[in-house]
Amino acid sequence: MTKIAKKRQMRARHPERNRKWFGIILFCLTVVALLAFVCRFAYVAIVGSVDSKNLAAYRDSQYARTVPLQAKRGSIIDRNGQAIAEDASTYTIYAVIDKHYTKAGKKLYVTNKAKTAAVLAKYLPLSKEKILAYLSPKQAAFQVEFGAAGTRLSLATRKEIEKAHLPGINFTDSPSRLYPNGVFASYTVGLTQANATDKNQPLVGVMGLEKEFNAQLAGTNGYQTAQVDNYGYRLPRAKVKTKAARNGGTVKTTLDxxxxxxxxxxxxxxxxxxxxxxxxxxxxxxxxxxxxxxxxxxxxxxxxxxxxxxxxxxxxxxxxxxxxxxxxxxxxxxxxxxxxxxxxxxxxxxxxxxxxxxxxxxxxxxxxxxxxxxxxxxxxxxxxxxxxxxxxxxxxxxxxxxxxxxxxxxxxxxxxxxxxxxxxxxxxxxxxxxxxxxxxxxxxxxxxxxxxxxxxxxxxxxxxxxxxxxxxxxxxxxxxxxxxxxxxxxxxxxxxxxxxxxxxxxxxxxxxxxxxxxxxxxxxxxxxxxxxxxxxxxxxxxxxxxxxxxxxxxxxxxxxxxxxxxxxxxxxxxxxxxxxxxxxxxxxxxxxxNSGAGASPASQMVTVPAVTNDGLTKASARLTEKMLAQALVGTGNRIVQQLPAAGTQALRGARVILLTNGAMTMPDVSGWSKSDVLKLAQLTGRKFKLQGEGYASAQSLKAGSLLGDDPVTVTFQKTD
Known part of the structure; x- marks a missing residue:
């Protein structure tokens, strides 16, 4: 009986022993797994790569943002330095309306739609009600644009809108080419078109001098790279790498x-x-x-x-x-x-x-x-x-x-x-x-x-x-x-x-x-x-x-x-x-x-003064001193942009078009040349249809009227 009792007692202790061994084995496995994790973590930390992928590079790729710095295409000028073809930009306006778009507590979306609509209505050919409709879409959206009326805006228009400091209003720009003289040795000067094969050069010459000297005119884009957050804003103390753009050169022609x-x-x-x-x-x-x-x-x-x-x-x-x-x-x-x-x-x-x-x-x-x-x-x-x-x-x-x-x-x-x-x-x-x-x-x-x-x-x-x-x-x-x-x-x-x-x-x-x-x-x-x-x-x-x-x-x-x-x-x-x-x-x-009966073209040239930011009286006096004519566009009291640009050469008596800080209104263009009307189109970003030859004799939009989205027809006639 005693032997039987001892055997039963030993059997009763086996579960405790099994649990002990199980615990030991589990502990050892845990330690091994932990050591493996620590070793792996140490390896990753020291080497900096996982599965042959560099973690630092991967992180940079996720949070780094590269912004191209657009090079300006060079100018083609005549023998006296007047621009025949030059770089230009047009702008498209858009509004962010997502109320979650903030940074450091600052609201980066449109906060007052009524005020925003009222301001934009001064510069866009849209009514306040139409702009409000754009700002209040039926479906949720992060941002909205304003159709054709919000495209091809001039730099002057952009600057005027930016002065209002409207939250949520932003712009994108697109490179373009300005030919201020219109039909002017067109096949010889040439033409540019959008470049579908090289994003670094948005315009490419396809005809004439634009094509022959494309490499010299094109320039080279630069870039700026920095780490940004999920909203695209630069992180504090983020390193910025910048390569400056190299603008295109200049082709000086023999044309007069x-x-x-x-x-x-x-x-x-x-x-x-x-x-x-x-x-x-x-x-x-x-x-x-x-x-x-x-x-x-x-x-x-x-x-x-x-x-x-x-x-x-x-x-x-x-x-x-x-x-x-x-x-x-x-x-x-x-x-x-x-x-x-x-x-x-x-x-x-x-x-x-x-x-x-x-x-x-x-x-x-x-x-x-x-x-x-x-x-x-x-x-x-x-x-x-x-x-x-x-x-x-x-x-x-x-x-x-x-x-x-x-x-x-x-x-x-x-x-x-x-x-x-x-x-x-x-x-x-x-x-x-x-x-x-x-x-x-x-x-x-x-x-x-x-x-x-x-x-x-x-x-x-x-x-x-x-x-x-x-x-x-x-x-x-x-x-x-x-x-x-x-x-x-x-x-x-x-x-x-x-x-x-x-x-x-x-x-x-x-x-x-x-x-x-x-x-x-x-x-x-x-x-x-x-x-x-x-x-x-x-x-x-x-x-x-x-x-x-x-x-x-x-x-x-x-x-x-x-x-x-x-x-x-x-x-x-x-x-x-x-x-x-x-x-x-x-x-x-x-x-x-050739006979010298009049002054030679070179002696008739003057340098156009800078009158941007001047008041109307001061600007007028400076241009009159240079024997230059002037034309005001808008109802403001200060000059925000001018063409020809300051520092360029112009014939005495040439017309300098001045854009003011007021509402964009149509001037009286009677007697203007086609070149002047095209400069007006560039300054205002509006479309003009030119008919006939000679000098402007009629315009479809009455002087003083607000320049809208509809093209303005200007008729030209020869004078005896």
């Missing part, structure tokens, strides 16, 4: 703004009156190759894109289009013949016709001029005479002439996509018709370059549209006069000019229409048939290219003017009349500048 604007007006007048397919005009300094003015029709406004719709050509007619120039080529063929010693000015020929390899070539009047000397071939623009002259010159000299004058080769002007033109001397007929400008394709820049050799006593200079480029780094590249050849001697050039004088002065000359009393001119007219894409040439007198090349003054040419007019669809007068509507007033303006 006053002359360019005048040429644009003349081209528009001819386009409207005669409705030709195209018309072009270029003025070049004969001695330096500087392009002073260059325009074409059709054209477009780079600020509004009006005129550059679907189906419109994006090509610059002056550099990218090639064409058969017609009789203007006779100038250079004659020069080649004189240079080669084969020209016989006093020898007579029968001008009725000439046969070449079985092909009959007749003069432009179909009957010729009878027996005349070769000295009259150019003034009369005799096709037959020029064929004889080229044949006497020989194929080798003809080829040398074309090459030496630069035909079939790019001029190298700093514009994109320049064409090289083409010609072939494969057969006698082709060589013959090239004598009067057929079967040879040229660009207008090639004609101007070749003409410079005649104007400069045999020295040929490269056409230039840019005089200086300043890169973002500050490096300045200067484009100087570039001599590109000496195709003829001074004696040859003098003889050619004498022949071109006869074109204007002799009663049989084809250019007598262009004669200006008392002015020494050397000229050559041209008429060419327009090639048919299917072969041959398009029929009819309306399918022709008419042109005029003039050197002035002929005794020592300073200017080369080249005009073309293509395919007159509603010609009510001869082509010479249409071209003279451009040439006569343009040449009169050029010779007036």
């Amino acid at each position: 703004s006053s002359l360019q604007s005048y040429l644009e007006t003349l081209l528009s007048g001819v386009q409207t009156k005669y409705k030709q397919q195209s018309v072009t005009g270029v003025v070049m300094n004969a001695k330096t190759g500087e392009i002073l003015a260059a325009g074409q029709r059709p054209t477009f406004d780079p600020g509004t894109m009006e005129g550059l719709g679907k189906g419109t050509s994006w090509q610059n007619m002056l550099t990218e289009d090639t064409y058969e120039p017609g009789s203007v080529m006779k100038v250079f063929n004659l020069a080649g013949a004189i240079q080669s010693g084969t020209f016989q000015p006093n020898t007579y020929y029968n001008s009725s016709m000439v046969r070449v390899a079985g092909t009959t070539i007749r003069d432009w009047n179909h009957v010729g001029f009878g027996e005349i000397p070769y000295s009259q071939a150019l003034p009369r623009s005799s096709n037959v005479g020029m064929v004889h002259i080229v044949q006497q010159m020989g194929a080798a000299n003809q080829a040398k002439t074309l090459k030496d004058f630069g035909f079939g080769q790019k001029t190298g002007i700093t514009l994109p996509n320049e064409a090289s033109g083409s010609y072939t001397l494969a057969n006698p007929v082709t060589r013959a018709v090239m004598a009067y400008g057929q079967s040879v394709n040229v660009t207008q820049m090639q004609i101007l370059q070749a003409a410079s050799a005649i104007a400069n006593k045999g020295t040929m200079v490269q056409p230039r549209i840019v005089s200086q480029v300043t890169a973002p780094s500050g490096k300045v590249t200067t484009y100087k006069r570039q001599v590109v050849g000496h195709p003829v001697s001074a004696a040859t050039a003098k003889t050619v000019i004498a022949e071109m004088r006869d074109t204007i002065n002799q009663p049989y000359g084809t250019g007598v229409t262009y004669k200006i009393a008392g002015v020494d001119l050397a000229a050559k007219t041209g008429t060419a048939n327009v090639p048919n894409p299917k072969g041959g040439y398009l029929p009819g007198a309306t399918n022709q290219l008419h042109s005029l090349l003039v050197l002035a003054p002929a005794s020592d040419p300073e200017f080369i003017v080249y005009l073309t007019l293509k395919q007159n669809t509603a010609m009510t007068a001869p082509a010479t009349t249409a071209l003279n509507d451009i040439f006569h007033p343009l040449m009169t303006r050029l010779l007036a500048l």
Whole structure:
């Protein structure tokens, strides 16, 4: 019994032993787990990474915020420093209405909707009630915008709204490009568009100088990085890393703004009156190759894109289009013949016709001029005479002439996509018709370059549209006069000019229409048939290219003017009349500048003073002292913004537009130029529709009325 009792007692102790061992094992496991956690934590703390991820970098990525610092795109300016294309920004307003949006107890949302609506109604083309409706959406929202009325706001408008210190009102900005002159050498200056491939450069040049010098104009964005909280506000003592933006450089052109604007007006007048397919005009300094003015029709406004719709050509007619120039080529063929010693000015020929390899070539009047000397071939623009002259010159000299004058080769002007033109001397007929400008394709820049050799006593200079480029780094590249050849001697050039004088002065000359009393001119007219894409040439007198090349003054040419007019669809007068509507007033303006009858453009320039923050009386006095006109926009008593900007160059008498701190109202724009109205659009951020040419004669919104969201139409008319 005793043994049995002992066995039962030992069995009773086993559960206690089991629990003890279980506790020991559990404790050991806990210690091991804790040690493992401590080791892991120590490892993470020391190494700073988990699963190959750097914790510090991960934390920074979660709380760091990088804000881009936008670089300004550089300006394109004219020869006197006036802006042709410049950087601009527009602003969009929005309101935070979420009542949870606070920081350190400060309310960062709209707290007084009625007051906010009343203030915004002064600057936005919306009623107070409409703004209240935006601020009180039916569904919960963190922020609201104000539709189209809250977009494209000017800097002046933004500043005025910010002065009211309205909680919850914020702005976003968008880069844009301002072309203050509107239609102004548009294909040459070019165009920018939004850049879809590089967010660091929101605008990219797609045409003209904007494209050619995009790298120099674009600049480089910077950035600012700092740690922020969940609401996007910078954390206390957070480190800030900043890389400054590098603004774009400047492209200084050879264009003269006053002359360019005048040429644009003349081209528009001819386009409207005669409705030709195209018309072009270029003025070049004969001695330096500087392009002073260059325009074409059709054209477009780079600020509004009006005129550059679907189906419109994006090509610059002056550099990218090639064409058969017609009789203007006779100038250079004659020069080649004189240079080669084969020209016989006093020898007579029968001008009725000439046969070449079985092909009959007749003069432009179909009957010729009878027996005349070769000295009259150019003034009369005799096709037959020029064929004889080229044949006497020989194929080798003809080829040398074309090459030496630069035909079939790019001029190298700093514009994109320049064409090289083409010609072939494969057969006698082709060589013959090239004598009067057929079967040879040229660009207008090639004609101007070749003409410079005649104007400069045999020295040929490269056409230039840019005089200086300043890169973002500050490096300045200067484009100087570039001599590109000496195709003829001074004696040859003098003889050619004498022949071109006869074109204007002799009663049989084809250019007598262009004669200006008392002015020494050397000229050559041209008429060419327009090639048919299917072969041959398009029929009819309306399918022709008419042109005029003039050197002035002929005794020592300073200017080369080249005009073309293509395919007159509603010609009510001869082509010479249409071209003279451009040439006569343009040449009169050029010779007036050259003769010193008035002050030169440079001496008429003044520096625009800074009048921002000045009162009206003080601002007016400062501008009057500089002989600058002024126009007030708004009902305030203090200037908040001005255009042109302070420090820029402007012609004496130019209008400076001043935006005041009052409600934005429409001024009286009677007599304003298009450039001034476009400056008004930039200052106010409102849309303007411009109709006609010349100076403002009517406006759809009465002066003194509040500028709203609807476009304002301004009508322009020419003045005699």
